[in-house]
Amino acid sequence: MRGNGRLGRKRPPKYSAAALAWKGLRGQSWPRVWRDCDLKRSYDAVVIGGGVHGLATAYYLARNHGMTDVAVLDKAYLGSGGSGRNTAIVRSNYLTPEGVAFYDRSVHLYEQMAVELNINVMFSQRGHLTLAHSDASLRTMHWRAEVNKLGGVNSSVIGPDEIKKECPSLDTSDHPRYPIQGALYHPPGGVVRHDAVVWGYARAADHMGVEMHQKTEVTDILCEGGDGPDGKGAGGRVTGVRTNRGDISTPIVINCTAGWASLISTMAGVRLPITTHPLQAAVTEPVKMFLPTVVVSGSLHVYVSQTDRGELVFGASVDPYANYSVRGSLEFTEGLAGHVLELMPGVSRMRILRQWSGLCDMTPDYSPVMGHTPVEGFLVDVGWGTYGFKAAPVSGEQIAEAAATGTTPKLIEAFALSRFDDGELVGEKGAASVGH
Amino acid sequence: MLLVPCPNCGPRNSTDLRYGGESHARPDPNTASPAEWRAYLYLRDNPAGWLRENWYCASGCRRWFSVERNTATNEFRDPPLPGDKRGGAA
Ligand SMILES: Cc1cc2nc3c(=O)[nH]c(=O)nc-3n(C[C@H](O)[C@H](O)[C@H](O)COP(=O)(O)OP(=O)(O)OC[C@H]3O[C@@H](n4cnc5c(N)ncnc54)[C@H](O)[C@@H]3O)c2cc1C
Ligand SMILES: [Zn+2]
Numbered sequence: 200m201r202g203n204g205r206l207g208r209k210r211p212p213k214y215s216a217a218a219l220a221w222k223g224l225r226g227q228s229w230p231r232v233w234r235d236c237d238l239k240r241s242y243d244a245v246v247i248g249g250g251v252h253g254l255a256t257a258y259y260l261a262r263n264h265g266m267t268d269v270a271v272l273d274k275a276y277l278g279s280g281g282s283g284r285n286t287a288i289v290r291s292n293y294l295t296p297e298g299v300a301f302y303d304r305s306v307h308l309y310e311q312m313a314v315e316l317n318i319n320v321m322f323s324q325r326g327h328l329t330l331a332h333s334d335a336s337l338r339t340m341h342w343r344a345e346v347n348k349l350g351g352v353n354s355s356v357i358g359p360d361e362i363k364k365e366c367p368s369l370d371t372s373d374h375p376r377y378p379i380q381g382a383l384y385h386p387p388g389g390v391v392r393h394d395a396v397v398w399g400y401a402r403a404a405d406h407m408g409v410e411m412h413q414k415t416e417v418t419d420i421l422c423e424g425g426d427g428p429d430g431k432g433a434g435g436r437v438t439g440v441r442t443n444r445g446d447i448s449t450p451i452v453i454n455c456t457a458g459w460a461s462l463i464s465t466m467a468g469v470r471l472p473i474t475t476h477p478l479q480a481a482v483t484e485p486v487k488m489f490l491p492t493v494v495v496s497g498s499l500h501v502y503v504s505q506t507d508r509g510e511l512v513f514g515a516s517v518d519p520y521a522n523y524s525v526r527g528s529l530e531f532t533e534g535l536a537g538h539v540l541e542l543m544p545g546v547s548r549m550r551i552l553r554q555w556s557g558l559c560d561m562t563p564d565y566s567p568v569m570g571h572t573p574v575e576g577f578l579v580d581v582g583w584g585t586y587g588f589k590a591a592p593v594s595g596e597q598i599a600e601a602a603a604t605g606t607t608p609k610l611i612e613a614f615a616l617s618r619f620d621d622g623e624l625v626g627e628k629g630a631a632s633v634g635h
Numbered sequence: 636m637l638l639v640p641c642p643n644c645g646p647r648n649s650t651d652l653r654y655g656g657e658s659h660a661r662p663d664p665n666t667a668s669p670a671e672w673r674a675y676l677y678l679r680d681n682p683a684g685w686l687r688e689n690w691y692c693a694s695g696c697r698r699w700f701s702v703e704r705n706t707a708t709n710e711f712r713d714p715p716l717p718g719d720k721r722g723g724a725a
Pocket of ligand 1: 247248249250251252253272273274275276277278279280281282283284285286287288289415416417418455456457458459463478479480514555556557558559580583584585586587588589590635
C-alpha cells in the first residue's frame with residue numbers, strides 16, 4: 200500500500216496464519232479495525248454512504264490523491280445497504296464498449312485486492328455462464344461475446360454439450376419448456392466475499408486517516424448560489440452537510456447512497472433518472488459442492504451460485520414497483536423455486552434457509568450515473584442498480600480522481616448525468632437486468 | 636403481496652397489474668424543448684413516502700389508473716383516479 204509509508208502511521212496488524220496461531224496460543228484478541236472519531240466541524244471532503252462505493256472512494260482519495268481529511272457518513276452501519284446484501288458476483292462481460300472497459304478495470308482491481316488491502320476477499324474466479332433459451336437471446340450472447348473480445352475480455356459462446364461439461368447438474372436436454380440452446384461463457388467471472396471488501400476498504404482508509412462515522416444521518420445538503428430555494432440547484436455550489444450530529448462544512452460532497460440516492464440528491468436540488476426497487480435473494484441449506492460456476496438465466500429470471508460453505512445463493516430481477524421497504528415476498532420464492540427446478544431438477548429436495556432484500560437504484564439504461572453535477576462540489580456515484588458491487592473498486596478510483604482533480608476521467612465520461620439531457624444512453628439492459 | 640386498489644375491479648394482487656411508474660403530466664410534444672421532454676422521459680422524484688403513480692390492470696379491466704401509494708409503507712390512500720397513463724396529475 201502506497202499510502203502507508205507516506206503518511207507515517209503505524210501499520211495495521213498483518214492478517215496471517217502465523218499471527219492467528221500466535222494470538223490464539225497467547226489468548227490475545229485483535230485490535231479494533233477502525234477508530235471511533237469525534238465528528239469535526241469541517242472536512243476537505245464528505246462521502247455520504249458507508250457502503251463499498253463510499254469506502255472505496257474514500258480509500259482512493261487518500262491513497263491516490265493524498266486527501267486524508269475525509270469523512271464517510273452512514274446513517275446505519277458500514278455495509279448495511281446493498282454492500283452487505285448482494286450476491287457477490289463479479290464479471291466484465293457487458294454489452295457496450297464503455298461498460299466492458301469499465302467493469303474490466305474493476306475485475307483487475309479485484310484480482311489485486313487481497314494483497315493490496317491485506318485481507319482475504321476470497322475472490323473465486325470460477326467462471327460465469329449466461330444461458331440462452333431462445334434464438335433472440337443467443338444472438339445477444341454472440342453480440343456480447345464479440346464486444347467483449349474486442350475489449351480484451353475472455354468471453355465466448357458455447358453450446359449445450361460444453362455447458363454440460365462445465366456444469367453437469369444443469370438440464371441441457373430438450374425436455375424443459377425452454378431448453379438451453381447455448382451460453383455466454385466468461386471464465387474470469389466469479390464471486391468475492393462482499394463483507395471482506397467493505398471491511399478491507401474501511402480498514403485501509405482508516406489507516407490513512409479517513410474517518411468513518413456510523414449512525415450519522417445526512418438530513419440536508421447546504422448550498423449557495425443555485426437557481427432553486429436555499430441556493431440549491433443548478434449553478435450553485437456545495438458548502439456543507441447537515442447531520443443528526445450537527446452541521447459540517449465542506450467544499451466536496453460525494454453521494455454514494457445507492458437505493459437512497461434520489462433522497463440525497465434532492466437535498467442538493469439535483470434530480471436523478473433513478474427509481475428505487477428492492478432486489479430479493481435467498482440461500483439454501485449447505486450441501487456438498489456440485490455447482491462449479493455461476494449460472495444466470497435471463498429468460499427464466501434467475502441466477503445461482505454455490506458458496507464455499509455449500510449453500511446455493513439465488514437471485515432474480517428487481518421487484519416490479521418502486522419501493523423503499525425491504526420486506527421479502529412469497530411471489531419471489533415461488534417464482535424462484537419453479538425456475539431453478541427447470542434448470543436443475545436435482546435440487547428439488549433442498550430447503551431455503553433465508554431470504555432477504557436490498558434497495559437498488561435503477562436507471563433507465565442499466566448503467567450508472569457518475570461524476571460532477573450542475574451543483575459544483577456535489578458529485579454522484581449512483582445508479583448502481585443490481586450490479587454495483589463488482590464496480591466498487593473502479594468507481595472509487597475514478598470518482599476519487601473526479602473529486603480531487605475537478606475533471607471527468609475518460610473511463611466514466613459515458614456515465615455522466617448529462618447523458619440524459621443529450622439522449623446518449625448507455626444501454627446495458629441486455630447484460631445487466633438479471634445477471635448482476 | 637401488495638393489494639392494489641383498481642377503481643373498476645377493486646383490490647387485486649400486484650402481480651395481476653403492470654406498474655407504470657410516477658404519474659407526471661406529459662408536456663406537449665409540439666412545444667416542449669428537448670430538455671423538458673427528456674426530463675419528462677427520464678428524471679424522477681423517487682420519494683420515500685407518498686407518490687402518485689400509474690398502474691395498468693393487465694389481467695382485469697385492462698385500463699390505466701393512477702393512485703397514491705406510500706413507497707416506504709406500501710399503504711394506499713385517496714380513491715384511485717381512472718385515467719390513462721399520460722393524463723396523470725402533478
Ligand atoms: C439482493 C442483491 C443482490 C445483488 N447482487 C449483486 C451482484 O451479484 N453483483 C453486483 O455487482 N451487485 C449486486 N448487487 C448490487 C450491489 O449490492 C449494489 O449496487 C452495491 O452494494 C451498492 O453499493 P453502495 O456502496 O453504492 O451502496 P450501499 O451499500 O447500499 O450503501 C449505501 C449506504 O448509504 C447509507 N445512507 C443512505 N441514506 C443516508 C443518509 N441520509 N445519511 C447517511 N447515510 C445514508 C445507507 O445506510 C447505506 O449504508 C445486489 C444487490 C442486492 C440488493
Ligand atoms: Zn381493473
